[in-house]
Amino acid sequence: MAQSAGVAEQVRRVTGRPVELVEITTYGDVSRESLARIGGTGVFVSALRDALLSGEIDLAVHSLKDLPTGRPPDLALAALPPRADARDALVARDGLSFEQLAVAGGRARIGTGSPRRMAQLNAWARALGCEIETVPIRGNVDTRIGYVRSGELDAVVLAAAGLHRIGRAAEVTELLAPDIVLPAPGQGALAVECAAANAALTAQLGGLDDPHTRVAVTAERTLLATLEAGCSAPVGAYADLLSEVTGQAVTHMRLRGVVGTTDGTTLVQLSTTGPLPASTGEAAAVGRRLAEEMLAKGAAGLMGERAH
Numbered sequence: 001m002a003q004s005a006g007v008a009e010q011v012r013r014v015t016g017r018p019v020e021l022v023e024i025t026t027y028g029d030v031s032r033e034s035l036a037r038i039g040g041t042g043v044f045v046s047a048l049r050d051a052l053l054s055g056e057i058d059l060a061v062h063s064l065k066d067l068p069t070g071r072p073p074d075l076a077l078a079a080l081p082p083r084a085d086a087r088d089a090l091v092a093r094d095g096l097s098f099e100q101l102a103v104a105g106g107r108a109r110i111g112t113g114s115p116r117r118m119a120q121l122n123a124w125a126r127a128l129g130c131e132i133e134t135v136p137i138r139g140n141v142d143t144r145i146g147y148v149r150s151g152e153l154d155a156v157v158l159a160a161a162g163l164h165r166i167g168r169a170a171e172v173t174e175l176l177a178p179d180i181v182l183p184a185p186g187q188g189a190l191a192v193e194c195a196a197a198n199a200a201l202t203a204q205l206g207g208l209d210d211p212h213t214r215v216a217v218t219a220e221r222t223l224l225a226t227l228e229a230g231c232s233a234p235v236g237a238y239a240d241l242l243s244e245v246t247g248q249a250v251t252h253m254r255l256r257g258v259v260g261t262t263d264g265t266t267l268v269q270l271s272t273t274g275p276l277p278a279s280t281g282e283a284a285a286v287g288r289r290l291a292e293e294m295l296a297k298g299a300a301g302l303m304g305e306r307a308h
């Protein structure tokens with residue numbers, strides 16, 4: 001609701017039209033099943049898409065990372081607004097960082113059911129000569145942070161963007177550096193979808209689109225699609241847009257990808273830097289090439305059960 005309210009405000013501004021928020025509860029919101037099992041199939045988006053197609057709503061706001069990479073032909077990805085912080089965030093007891101927790105003695109208990117986060121956190125702990133225990137959790141932000149406040153867990157890992165949007169960024173004890181924990185493809189970005197037939201609205205919503213965000217997430221999501229992995233696979237990808245001179249226009253894009261076993265014993269991590277892609281087609285080609293290199297290094301064997 002918080003992220004939709006933000007988009008609603010922008011839609012009012014660019015279209016001059018009144019906007020009404022319609023609350024829709026999705027299967028992903030109510031189910032407590034592991035996302036590693038039910039993710040990748042649109043559990044957070046299907047109910048919103050049904051409402052779009054039935055005409056109950058005119059536009060839907062999704063977290064891009066929840067959107068399956070395949071595009072339904074009757075829906076348009078009308079806008080990708082400027083992306084928020086893509087990083088994962090640690091909310092730990094006593095204001096601790098990951099390293100402090102890991103070396104504190106005993107096995108730190110860290111809440112996350114995400115195979116991507118598990119793989120990278122376990123690899124990080126291993127590099128520090130420690131072992132952690134990852135505990136699968138589900139639920140909204142309150143529920144998840146509640147496990148830390150109650151002392152049941154030492155920490156939880158959540159997307160920084162989600163915490164920012166609901167005004168809880170102050171509870172973050174460490175923003176995880178993408179060098180160590182690469183976020184999910186598209187993390188921190190929103191997607192505004194509408195019926196493809198609604199050409200007038202699609203065109204108006206284009207005013208909310210950020211071309212740099214679109215280029216970056218196209219590279220990340222094409223990497224994911226090329227690996228034939230879903231949002232539930234242990235795959236991280238992040239495209240940075242870089243300037244040759246600090247503060248000057250963006251000239252380059254660096255794309256990083258990672259896939260690993262959830263126990264963190266094996267990670268395939270690759271990075272590529274090149275000129276800023278001039279189109280989403282070029283951005284997709286960068287994602288595809290890096291994914292192919294990852295596959296050549298054995299990525300497929302690390303992904304376990306594929307999302308379907």
Ligand SMILES: NCc1[nH]cc(CCC(=O)O)c1CC(=O)O
Nearest residue numbers: 063066158159161162187188189
């Ligand atoms: N899979 C659930 C989900 N989908 C989007 C976000 C956070 C917001 C975002 O990435 O934009 C989250 C929660 C989380 O990862 O902590």
